[in-house]
Amino acid sequence: MKRRSFIKHVAHSLAIPGLLGGMGAPAFGREVERLLNLATETGRVLVLIYLDGGNDGLNTVVPLSNYSALHSVRPHVILPEDELLEIPDTDFAFHPALEDLKSLYTERRLQVIHSVGYPQQNGSHFRSKDIWMSGSDSDQLLNSGWTGRYLENEHPVFPENYPNEEHPHPLAIEIGLGASMLFQGEKIGFSMVINNVNSFYELLENEVDEVPDGPVGEKIHYIRLMAQQSQKYGRIVKEAAEKVTFQRPFPETRLGNQMKIVSRLIAGGLNTPLYLVRLGGFDTHDNQVDGADHTVGRHTNRLKDLNDSIMAFMKDLEYHGTADQVMGMTFSEFGRKIVSNASGGTDHGAAAPMFVFGNMSEGTYLGEAPRITGSEVYRDNLPMQFDFRQVYTSLLSQWFESDSSIPMMSKNVSRRFDQVPVIRNTLTNPLSPMERLDIRFFPNPVIDFSTLSFNADGPVKVDLIDVNGRVLGNLHDGDAPGRPFNLIVDMSTYAPGRYIIQILTTQIRKTVHVIKV
Amino acid sequence: MKIIKAGQYNDLVKKYRKVEPISLTDHIQLKGAKSKDYANKRLLEINVGLEPFQGNLSERQVAHLIKRISFGVTTAEINRYRSQSIDQILDQFLLPAGNSPEPVNNYNNVGEGKIDPEVPEGESFVLAAFDDDIEGDRIVSLKTWMIGRVLNSQDTALEKMILFWWNFLPIKLWDVFISKIGYRYFKMLERNAFGNFKTLIRELTLDPGMLIFLSGAFNNRNSPDENFARELQELFCLGRGEDSGYTEEDIRNTARVLTGWTIDWETVHETGEPQSYFNPEAHHTGDKQFSAFYGNRQIRGREGAAGAEELDELLDMIFGTQECARHLARKIYAFFVTTEITNFAEINVIRPLADIIRQNDYNIYPALRTLLRSAHFYHxxxxxxxxKNPFDFTLGFWKSFGMELAASAQEEREMYEGVLWQMANIGMEMGDPPNVAGWPPYYQVPMLDKIWINTDTIARRVFLTDSLVFWGYRLSNRSIITADVINFVEGLGNPENPNDLINDSALILLGVNLGPIQFEQVKQVLLSGQEQDYYWTGAWLSYQANKNDREARTVVLNRLNPAFQILLQMAETQLM
Incomplete structure (x- = not known):
């Protein structure tokens, strides 16, 4: 991971309410306050939330363009249309349990990436989980994780002489179960494993799990204590956690308890870049929903946990002033079939949406909501729009600003995965007025023509891009003629839909989301 | 002829000893109290003694017996012995030593210009003349040969008994620094492993290794050396218990009795078996008066060759005390049952065991057998x-997992030297206890066997199992070894059932079954988060249906590796 000054990545830290607004003019005072909050150097964090079992994407982010068709193919689990949380200016809605995620979305702090998967979907939990964790082709057999190999590239001699002055903190932390494949490198594992939520608090209290009765129990107690104290990173993690004496309330749920720990460690100044937490129970073959009321039941409970935990997490991050350095991402081994089954559930499917969230999220959505025709049969799966490895590489590149590629992410060593925008533009120095582009685009939505206005000096390149990241046309390439630079954008030839205007100067990249009607 | 004193070659040893001996007791508080004061209070709940265990052994009890009398246990052993009686198992395990191959020159290294001038490659060096240029290499090879013996041993308590005696009546190979003397000492322990304690002590007294290690070789009428005379009573035969009443004067007189026994240095520096002998000229010929503890016995001083006879009189005197048998019984108990000796155990196990030892003129076999079939042992x-001591932990793992073994004596050095230093790093170097009292966890109150585990050794132990299961463990610059987890699991009774898989593995690898929380943790990892057992069953059976299917194999391995990693990280793995 590249070292960089904190000032660089606190740029554009403000979560701006409002839709598709580009960058508004942030209240200057508040921004300074935020910078002061980040007076200590802290690194960027990515929290991976694993939805274990295969999350039903179609009941998480529900396509609305043909609701009746959707109803006809998945009658056993379909959510009533009037209960859905519609996302304005889009053709999809969120599950009713995702109210807070919707508000994050409207604040542009959460991005929906539609239909993420991989070619030749494997329907086995174990195998597909390994593929997602290892970041491999469907038929490529690996026993290391994509972040594990990434960390191995960056830290080739780990764990020899770790922790050290430059890297005093764990390189990865995972909560729940044992060491997952995600953080396994080819030669060594990189994560500090906190087996469960209890063991974290036991670490803080120098306690261990309850031991068996009798003299054997006394030995076990002693050995566990030694093992706990021997954890190279145990003391460091403990110290970080102990700096945090107050946290905002978290739901007392499986995920909530894990997210609470993650937030606490970040607030305590731990420079660990990667966290993995898990929420199980998404394998909803039967009784996914309550027969009488589809808005309640197992799947709803899981999504509610996800919703409440993420929101509590975001609020706690805000409280501790760490929100701008944290991004989160949800993933699952597969989505579920389009057609529901008679047990009130759904079977293993293929592509599904991912959420990428955080104050620095690009926001809005990528791709389009799945199109359901009503003629789908049981074996049909949603076609993928994005390869999951595009999301991985985008996060590594845009969030960790890492230029190192992850080894073995395909059998084809020269294969590259196109990036998609997941992280909002970064500025080198948000306090310098010279760096304020002050972008405006009006009117938006656009019918035929709009005006793009921004401040820039020197060479500027302006491109029109579609939601899949394809460049449709170059609007300007050359020195900016003046401040502000007003550019008339002709959208008349483009089909209705969503577009992105990307402005590249020598120092920064910014985007504006445009709706063509 | 050039004499050699203990520790004389310490500077040279540094070249060979890749791991500085670690002290496990530096940071713990040592108190001079009796062991029984520090026994775990819960052990007081044991209310059965030496009376025979009734009924059939459970699999856990069979595993317990085999782990205690050998190193680790294998699934094959459980299958072989689970329906047998204790007597049948002991009949097999307590057989005396048969013939075994000698350690060979596997240390020649032409590239490094290291060539044994006397012993050709592949030939035994156990009679080779002392040669300080090559002796260190011979000793490392002797140590790896000892490791190979343990790893290749089958259905026998012999190797565990040799360790018992080495810990109890130790020499330090590096201090002695003469490989053939080390080998001779080893063979003495092997020969007497299940034999007569008095015979063993007599041989030990005359053993060239012990004569060097405790400087008996230099004990003579003009400059007495009490080193061995002291330890003979304090550590080997009587101990310092409250009923042990020998005096300083007794030590002096013991030393006098032993004057004259020394090493024939010619046999060290020439090819052939090293010998000791009695030199009447060095013998103290005066009468030796002993204390009331020994019934005020006097050993009459003898002139000339007859001076040698005083030794037997001395041993008769020492072995005539009740304390001698009790001391031995305590040592056996601490090694095979638990280092924590309660009052109850002292009275109901150790004392009756001592009676059996005395009734059998210090033949230990009947006592050992009685203990290993007692109700107390299976409580x-x-x-x-x-x-687990570092050998139980490391070599036991090696055996339980059927790890790769050296294909020949030639390969042993390459294969096992890494293991030798690995074990040294966690507190036990083969052939070199820290001092004449043996390894501290067997006697050092108050912590006793807890001494094995500190924050450093536990991390190293876990790193070993992590590496063996996951990434491979580096044996040497040339080879990396990995545990074949699939092969291990295939040997279990019902590996398609995740519950059986975990329980059966725990039986082999852990000292006790896992508690519900820990069990669930391991199972969650094995199922990688899935809630239904059949996900594992399906994955396992798909692999079994077609073992050439690399994808099915990878799926199974990607579950088994982390599951065994976490299983072996459990505190229970450190127990036996």
Whole structure:
């Protein structure tokens, strides 16, 4: 991971309410306050939330363009249309349990990436989980994780002489179960494993799990204590956690308890870049929903946990002033079939949406909501729009600003995965007025023509891009003629839909989301 | 002829000893109290003694017996012995030593210009003349040969008994620094492993290794050396218990009795078996008066060759005390049952055991057998209560997992030297206990066997199992070894059932079964988060249906590796 000054990545830290607004003019005072909050150097964090079992994407982010068709193919689990949380200016809605995620979305702090998967979907939990964790082709057999190999590239001699002055903190932390494949490198594992939520608090209290009765129990107690104290990173993690004496309330749920720990460690100044937490129970073959009321039941409970935990997490991050350095991402081994089954559930499917969230999220959505025709049969799966490895590489590149590629992410060593925008533009120095582009685009939505206005000096390149990241046309390439630079954008030839205007100067990249009607 | 004193070659040893001996007791508080004061209070709940265990052994009890009398246990052993009686198992395990191959020159290294001038490659060096240029290499090879013996041993308690004696009546190979003397000492322990304690002590007294290590070789009428005379009583035969009443004067007189026994240095520096002998000229010929503890016995001083006879009189005197048998019984108990000796155990196990030892003129076989079939030995508080020593932990793992072994004596050095230093790093170097009292966890109160585990050794132990299961463990610059987890699992009774898989593995690898929380943790990892057992069953059976299917194999391995990693990280793995 590249070292960089904190000032660089606190740029554009403000979560701006409002839709598709580009960058508004942030209240200057508040921004300074935020910078002061980040007076200590802290690194960027990515929290991976694993939805274990295969999350039903179609009941998480529900396509609305043909609701009746959707109803006809998945009658056993379909959510009533009037209960859905519609996302304005889009053709999809969120599950009713995702109210807070919707508000994050409207604040542009959460991005929906539609239909993420991989070619030749494997329907086995174990195998597909390994593929997602290892970041491999469907038929490529690996026993290391994509972040594990990434960390191995960056830290080739780990764990020899770790922790050290430059890297005093764990390189990865995972909560729940044992060491997952995600953080396994080819030669060594990189994560500090906190087996469960209890063991974290036991670490803080120098306690261990309850031991068996009798003299054997006394030995076990002693050995566990030694093992706990021997954890190279145990003391460091403990110290970080102990700096945090107050946290905002978290739901007392499986995920909530894990997210609470993650937030606490970040607030305590731990420079660990990667966290993995898990929420199980998404394998909803039967009784996914309550027969009488589809808005309640197992799947709803899981999504509610996800919703409440993420929101509590975001609020706690805000409280501790760490929100701008944290991004989160949800993933699952597969989505579920389009057609529901008679047990009130759904079977293993293929592509599904991912959420990428955080104050620095690009926001809005990528791709389009799945199109359901009503003629789908049981074996049909949603076609993928994005390869999951595009999301991985985008996060590594845009969030960790890492230029190192992850080894073995395909059998084809020269294969590259196109990036998609997941992280909002970064500025080198948000306090310098010279760096304020002050972008405006009006009117938006656009019918035929709009005006793009921004401040820039020197060479500027302006491109029109579609939601899949394809460049449709170059609007300007050359020195900016003046401040502000007003550019008339002709959208008349483009089909209705969503577009992105990307402005590249020598120092920064910014985007504006445009709706063509 | 050039004499050699203990520790004389310490500077040279540094070249060979890749791991500085670690002290496990530096940071712990040592108190001079009796061991029984520090026994775990819960052990007091044991209310059965030396009376025979009734009924059939459970699999856990069979595993317990085999782990305690050998190194680790294998699934094959459980299958072989689970329906047998204790007597049948002991008949097999307590057989005396047969013939075994000698250690060979596997240390020649032409590239490094290291060539034994006397012993050709592949030939035994156990009679080779002392040669300080090559002796260190011979000793490392002797140590790796000892490791190979343990790893290749089958259905026998012999190697565990040799360790018992080495810990109890030790020499330090590096201090002695003469490989053939080390080998001779080893053979003496092997020969007497299940034999007569008095015979062993007599041989030990005359053993060239011991004569060097405790400087008996230099004990003579003009400059007495009491080193061995002291330890003979304090550590080997009587101990310092409250009923042990020998005096300083007794030590002096013991030393006098032993004057004259020394090493024939010619046999060290020439090819052939090293010998000791009695030199009447060095013998103290005066009468030796002993204290009331020994019934005020006097050993009459003898002139000339007859001076040698005083030794037997001395041993008769020492072995005539009740304390001698009790001391031995305590040593056996601490090694095979638990280091924590309660009052109850002292009275109901150790004393009756001492009686058996005395009734059998110090033949230890009947006593050992009685202990290993006693109700006390199989009490639930005893099963799993011992912390594995580094050999039990490392070599036991090697055997349980059927790890790769050296294909020949030639390969042993390359294969096992890494293991030798690995074990040294966690507190036990083969052939070199820290001092004449043996390894501290067997006697050092108050912590006793807990001494094996500190924050450093536990991390190293876990790193070993992590590496063996996951990434491979580096044996040497040339080879990396990995545990074949699939092969291990295939040997279990019902590996398609995740519950059986975990329980059966725990039986082999852990001292006690896992508690519900820990069990669930391991199972969650094995199922990688899935809630239904059949996900594992399906994955396992798909692999079994077609073992050439690399994808099915990878799926199974990607579950088994982390599951065994976490299983072996459990505290229970450190117990036996």
């Amino acid at each position: 639930e508080h005893i099963i799993g209560v011992s912390i």
